[in-house]
Amino acid sequence: MTPGGVGTGANALTFVDQAIEEASALRRWPVLVCIALAACGPYPRDISGTLDAIERDGRLRVGFAQLTAGDRPKAQQFVARLEAATGAQAEIDLAPMETQITRLEDGELDLVIGEFREDSPWMPRVAVIEPLSRRTVGKRVHGLSPAAANGENRWIALVEREVRDSAGRGGGG
Amino acid sequence: MSEGRGHPHAIRADMKAARNLEWWNIGWTITYVAALGLAMGSSQAMRTAWIEDILGLIPPIVFLISESYERRASNARFQYGYDRVNGLGFLVAAVALTAVGLFLLKDAVTALWTQEHVTVGTTRLFGHDIWLGWFMLAAQAYACIPPFIIGRRELPLAMRLRDKLIHTDALMNKANWQTGLAGFIGVALLGFGWWWADSVAAAIISAGIIWDGWRSLKIAIAELNDGVPHELEGGRRAKDADAIAKALKAQFPGSKVLLRETGRYIRAEVVGAAPPKGFDVDKLEIEDLECPWRLDSIAFRP
Numbered sequence: 001m002t003p004g005g006v007g008t009g010a011n012a013l014t015f016v017d018q019a020i021e022e023a024s025a026l027r028r029w030p031v032l033v034c035i036a037l038a039a040c041g042p043y044p045r046d047i048s049g050t051l052d053a054i055e056r057d058g059r060l061r062v063g064f065a066q067l068t069a070g071d072r073p074k075a076q077q078f079v080a081r082l083e084a085a086t087g088a089q090a091e092i093d094l095a096p097m098e099t100q101i102t103r104l105e106d107g108e109l110d111l112v113i114g115e116f117r118e119d120s121p122w123m124p125r126v127a128v129i130e131p132l133s134r135r136t137v138g139k140r141v142h143g144l145s146p147a148a149a150n151g152e153n154r155w156i157a158l159v160e161r162e163v164r165d166s167a168g169r170g171g172g173g
Numbered sequence: 174m175s176e177g178r179g180h181p182h183a184i185r186a187d188m189k190a191a192r193n194l195e196w197w198n199i200g201w202t203i204t205y206v207a208a209l210g211l212a213m214g215s216s217q218a219m220r221t222a223w224i225e226d227i228l229g230l231i232p233p234i235v236f237l238i239s240e241s242y243e244r245r246a247s248n249a250r251f252q253y254g255y256d257r258v259n260g261l262g263f264l265v266a267a268v269a270l271t272a273v274g275l276f277l278l279k280d281a282v283t284a285l286w287t288q289e290h291v292t293v294g295t296t297r298l299f300g301h302d303i304w305l306g307w308f309m310l311a312a313q314a315y316a317c318i319p320p321f322i323i324g325r326r327e328l329p330l331a332m333r334l335r336d337k338l339i340h341t342d343a344l345m346n347k348a349n350w351q352t353g354l355a356g357f358i359g360v361a362l363l364g365f366g367w368w369w370a371d372s373v374a375a376a377i378i379s380a381g382i383i384w385d386g387w388r389s390l391k392i393a394i395a396e397l398n399d400g401v402p403h404e405l406e407g408g409r410r411a412k413d414a415d416a417i418a419k420a421l422k423a424q425f426p427g428s429k430v431l432l433r434e435t436g437r438y439i440r441a442e443v444v445g446a447a448p449p450k451g452f453d454v455d456k457l458e459i460e461d462l463e464c465p466w467r468l469d470s471i472a473f474r475p
Contacts, residue, residue, distance in 0.1 A: 044304055045366035047290050127292040151290025151368055153304070160295050161302045 047151035050110055051086070051158060060088040063100035065114030071144045074132050075113045078146070081162045082111070101126060104149055111159065112147045122147070127156050130163050179244050181466035184334055191330050191339055192240060194323065195233040198342070201319035202230050205312070212312035214293055214305050217284050218359035218374035219313065221277045222352060225382050226316060228270055229349055232342035235262035239338065243436065256436035256469075257397070263338055264393035271386030277379035284372040291363055291371050309360045317353035320346035331405060335437040335467060337396070340405045341389050348385055352378040399433040402467075413467050417441055420459040421471070438469035447475040 046052065054060050062079055064072070079090045095103075100112040101122055116128050117140055127150050131143025146163065148156050180188050206226050213219035239262050242255035283289075293309070295302040324346030331340035359374025395403070402411040414432050417439060421430045425446035432441050454471050462468070 044293065044306055044364040047366045047368045049366070127294070129294075149290070150292045151366075153293050153306070153364070153366075156292060157295045157302060157304060164297050164302070 042154060044153040044157070046154045048107060048149065050149065050152040051155040054086050054088045054110055054155070058088045060086060060090040061108070061110045062090050062092045063103060063109045063112045064092060064094045065097040065100040065112055067094075067114065067144075071115070071133070074144060078113065078132055078162070078166055081166055082159070085158060085162055097122070101147070104147065107149070110148070110155070113144070114147070115142045116145045116147065117142055126150060127152070129156065129159050132163060132166065183464070183466045187330055187333050188240065191327075191334060191336070192237065194326055194330065195236050195339075195342075198233045198319075198323045198327075198346075199230060199237075201323065202226060202233075205316040205319055206230075208312040209316055212305070212308040214309065216291055216293065216309060216360055216363070216371055217281060217289075218356040218371045218378065219309055221281065221375040221378045221382075222313065222316065222356040224273060224277060225352060225378055226349060228273060228382065229320070229342075229345055231266040231269065232263075232338055232345060235259075235266050236336075236338045236342070238262060253435070256438055259336070259338055259436050260393055260396040263341070263389060264397060267386050267389035267393050269386075271383060271390060274379050274382030274384075274386050278376060278383065281372050281375035281379055285369060285376070288368065289372065290368045293360075293363065304364075306360055306364050310357060313353055313357040313360060317350040317357070320349040320353070324350070335405065335464065337392050337405065337437075341385070341392070344388070345385050348381045352381045396434050396436075401432050402434040402439050411439075413462055413464055414439060416459050416461040416463075417468055420457065420462075424457070435469065437467065439467045440469050440472070442472045442474060444474045446473060448473045 060079070060082060062082075064075055067075055076092075079092060082088075083090050097112075097114050100109065100114065103109045104112050104126055112126070113132075116122060116131075119140075120128060122128065126147045128145050128147045131145045133144045134141050135144075136142075146159050148159060179185070206223065209219060209223040209226060213223050236259070239255075239259040242258040245255055247254040293304065293306045295304050297303075324343045327339050327343035327346065330336070331343055355374045355377045359371045362370030402414040403409065404411050411434075418430045418432060418441075421441060421443055422428070425443050428446035429444040430441060431444060432439055434440075448471075454468065457468075457471070459465070459468070
């Protein structure tokens with residue numbers, strides 16, 4: 001063993017053993033913290049409490065934006081799923097994407113459903129969720145996606161779950 | 174060392190241990206950089222911690238490169254050898270560290286100012302939707318462990334080798350696990366809906382990076398400007414430097430003794446005295462000199 005306690009070959013194994021021993025002091029705290037977090041009620045929570053408000057008021061404010069004739073029934077079907085999942089009654093209105101995104105950011109809507117490109121410029125402003133369906137326009141793929149306000153992580157998790165369940169998919173992200 | 178080939182015999186074993194430790198350091202750092210990279214998502218704190226951890230690769234890499242140069246003998250072009258390669262690489266690393274720290278701090282402050290809300294979604298694994306924040310927390314927790322262990326092992330080696338690069342790396346590793354903890358708390362609080370926690374954690378981490386960079390810059394500039402040797406900790410003049418100056422003044426009364434640091438070595442110059450016939454630096458008796466190998470040479474300017 002070299003003076004610094006590090007070596008090669010057999011000594012390398014000793015180094016790993018010693019490292020594991022030294023790490024044992026740090027090993028428990030993240031697990032304990034995660035258990036404590038999970039024990040503190042719903043986790044993650046929404047920054048602006050969107051899902052709490054939907055469940056409390058029984059109102060789900062949805063904005064449709066620029067939907068094709070084929071997309072509209074898919075969007076309505078998806079809203080019906082959300083109504084069932086939250087126990088709320090949906091209020092749907094139709095307006096251009098710019099208007100709907102602004103209303104979503106201002107907290108006047110809980111969800112926008114519309115067509116987003118994979119590299120949509122709205123992406124950083126709102127959380128665009130996995131698409132309900134896709135179509136190719138020229139060289140680009142457009143997805144019919146729900147979008148929620150950024151940071152509403154519990155609400156986004158619920159919408160993501162419903163998108164995956166509606167498509168019967170096993171993967172996502 | 175300097176004109177000779179290889180390190181002084183007294184530090185060869187420690188240098189070998191340091192080389193091995195730095196290879197371990199690089200290997201472990203790559204594992205947690207990969208873990209954080211895969212898990213970071215759009216979290217500002219995670220991104221900042223990730224960049225800090227990537228920057229943490231610079232000191233061990235610079236150490237391994239400079240150490241291989243240090244072992245080389247002097248040549249016609251570099252007649253004093255390569256003792257200062259360590260300090261040179263250190264300066265480059267320090268500038269990069271400070272610049273990136275400032276950039277990340279700007280990002281964090283902007284996110285706070287614009288009240289940016291961070292979205293952390295879910296992924297479906299084996300039929301269960303799992304919040305990506307759990308992966309972030311796990312990656313962040315893992316990223317605290319290697320720097321904690323490596324940093325503790327580097328400190329005694331740095332002290333024995335008088336190596337500023339390893340010493341700074343040890344301090345960086347200490348900062349890394351502490352800021353990893355800050356990142357963990359930031360993501361955990363974000364899960365509670367505290368939008369500002371992630372950006373505040375990112376700001377704390379970037380302040381740590383700037384502090385590391387500033388401290389490294391001061392040390393690198395002092396060495397490259399022929400500064401008097403200082404202790405690795407506390408910023409005091411090195412005890413070895415005091416011992417050498419005292420011994421030389423006693424042997425050459427009325428002269429002026431100048432000292433400068435070249436890498437881990439000390440070079441002395443006696444102004445106003447000529448070397449006695451048959452003067453041999455290796456036979457010079459120096460009381461309280463902890464590391465005799467540090468005294469590289471004594472020059473005379475009568």
